[in-house]
Amino acid sequence: MQPLIDNARTFGQRPEEFAKLAEGQSPQVLFITCSDSRVVPALITGARPGELFELRTAGNIVPPHTSRQPTSEAATIEYAVEVLGVRDIVVCGHSHCGAVGALVRGDDLTAVPAVRDWLAHATPRPAGQAEDPEVAEGVQAHVLTQLLRLRSYPCVERKLAVGQLGLHAWYYEVHTGAVRAHRPHTDTFESL
Numbered sequence: 001m002q003p004l005i006d007n008a009r010t011f012g013q014r015p016e017e018f019a020k021l022a023e024g025q026s027p028q029v030l031f032i033t034c035s036d037s038r039v040v041p042a043l044i045t046g047a048r049p050g051e052l053f054e055l056r057t058a059g060n061i062v063p064p065h066t067s068r069q070p071t072s073e074a075a076t077i078e079y080a081v082e083v084l085g086v087r088d089i090v091v092c093g094h095s096h097c098g099a100v101g102a103l104v105r106g107d108d109l110t111a112v113p114a115v116r117d118w119l120a121h122a123t124p125r126p127a128g129q130a131e132d133p134e135v136a137e138g139v140q141a142h143v144l145t146q147l148l149r150l151r152s153y154p155c156v157e158r159k160l161a162v163g164q165l166g167l168h169a170w171y172y173e174v175h176t177g178a179v180r181a182h183r184p185h186t187d188t189f190e191s192l
Helices: 002-011 015-023 041-045 072-083 098-105 113-122 136-150 154-161
Strands: 029-034 052-057 088-094 166-172 179-183 188-191
Touching (some): 029 041, 041 052, 052 072, 072 088, 072 154
Parallel strands (some): 029 088
Antiparallel strands (some): 166 179, 179 188
16 A cells, blocks of 8 residues: 555646646546456556546446436446547456456355346356456457447437447457457457
8 A cells, every 4th residue: 555655645746747637628538447456547548637538347347228227337428428528438348357257157156245236237148268267258248248238328329320439349458468459340359
């Protein structure tokens, strides 16, 4: 914890670098990814403060859209699309994902009921090799499922229909730093 505290102390000593941020934000991208500490969107993309609007959830899950009981995730997506006017949404999964790995393996999650119930939103269960520690196949299939789920959000559906929004599926390898993007024409994840 001490290195984090030390950095926070010196971080605020450069107010001139951050003064413009008080005027507002206008990110062009909503970046949806896992809450895993090894996945750092600004590090992966090189984004500076104000350039990415982030949504981090366990397993980068986009829950089904429902108007009956809005979720924090739905509110974040709606705000990014309708208020901030993001032009692109990236759903970024990652290798060695504990959430997707648990789904692929069919782990017993009764000891962590909140995790179990949250992961139920990830249906269908991702395919993949249970013995693969990277769970690459499972994560990539899972990311595509979340991208499809995004299309059911009314604000996303409207913006897609008029060509004002792009959706992207990425796969990040935590052990190499490589990023792969889904290419619909070949249905494969290829290096950026």
